[in-house]
Amino acid sequence: MKLSKELRAFEQRIGHKFTDPTLLMRSVTHASMSSPTRQDNQRLEFLGDRVLGLVMATALLDQDQTASEGQLAPRFNALVRKETCAEVAREIDLGAVLKLGRSEMLSGGRRKQALLGDAMEAVIAAVYKDSGFEAAQNLILRLWGARISNVETDARDSKTSLQEWAQARGQKPPSYVEISRSGPDHAPVFTIAARLETGAEAQATAGSKRQAEQAAARALLAELS
Missing domain, CATH: 3.30.160.20 (Double Stranded RNA Binding Domain)
Structure with a gap:
């Protein structure tokens, strides 16, 4: 499968070149564009959420060796919530490559927080399935960047x-x-x-x-x- 110029540029923005380009295509395909011959990103989103959670839980434990579960939980929630995923998606201009149905596109789907957050998780899963956990971990740590070290440290926000x-x-x-x-x-x-x-x-x-x-x-x- 040959990727479009836009998706090749997206690969450069996230720092991962797909061995299986169909995974990238599926990760950016919204349910409004699915068909019997075109899979959407919902199953990848499900997987990506779990991969993101494992990476963040590990990163937080490594970052603070003395934090209690009560201190770690709100930090974890802040890093994996849909809003944070959507922020990262905006930074890499994920909305520009989403495959949306006409109604979703006309309603501003490329800017919707929930849609962007879901697609970001799907992209994570696509990288995981394409190249394994270490590649997905590197992607997440790179894209989340300083958010991990700057996450709210108080148990209450x-x-x-x-x-x-x-x-x-x-x-x-x-x-x-x-x-x-x-x-x-x-x-x-x-x-x-x-x-x-x-x-x-x-x-x-x-x-x-x-x-x-x-x-x-x-x-x-x-x-x-």
């Missing part, structure tokens, strides 16, 4: 901590306001403000709303303390 701080003082929960959004659809940049009813506020910028909200909450907690 910053938004939860800020809400508990406000409630302990009889205040309403903080609000999060989108100040701006910039950048292309596949790599957006959000600026979010975390605000308390007292008027206290802090802003942060990141590549996803969740990351920006967490960073803003963390910044506001630092100011309050």
Whole structure:
């Protein structure tokens, strides 16, 4: 099977050249484009989720030899959640090579978080089936990069901590306001403000709303303390 120019460029972006190109094609084929002769990526997504989980669990254990299960679990969840997979997918412009049905394409499927997250897991599984666990592990560690070392180290995230701080003082929960959004659809940049009813506020910028909200909450907690 001969890959298109777009898929060859995608191979370069992820740093893996497929021995079996049909695996790559299947990994980027959404269910809306499946047919009796064209498999979609749902089964690969199922497998990729498990491969990603094993790689991340191993990486976190290796990174922190003393962390308890209670500390590791939220870090693990932050790294394997669909939102994080979608962020990685945007960084490698996975949306540009997705094979979508017309209705899914017209509804903005190339930008949908769930769709991108699922496809990212499918690509991981495709690499695993093509070249084995070590190749998939290398891919994941390379694409997730600093996310692994920078993952939230507190068992509770910053938004939860800020809400508990406000409630302990009889205040309403903080609000999060989108100040701006910039950048292309596949790599957006959000600026979010975390605000308390007292008027206290802090802003942060990141590549996803969740990351920006967490960073803003963390910044506001630092100011309050």
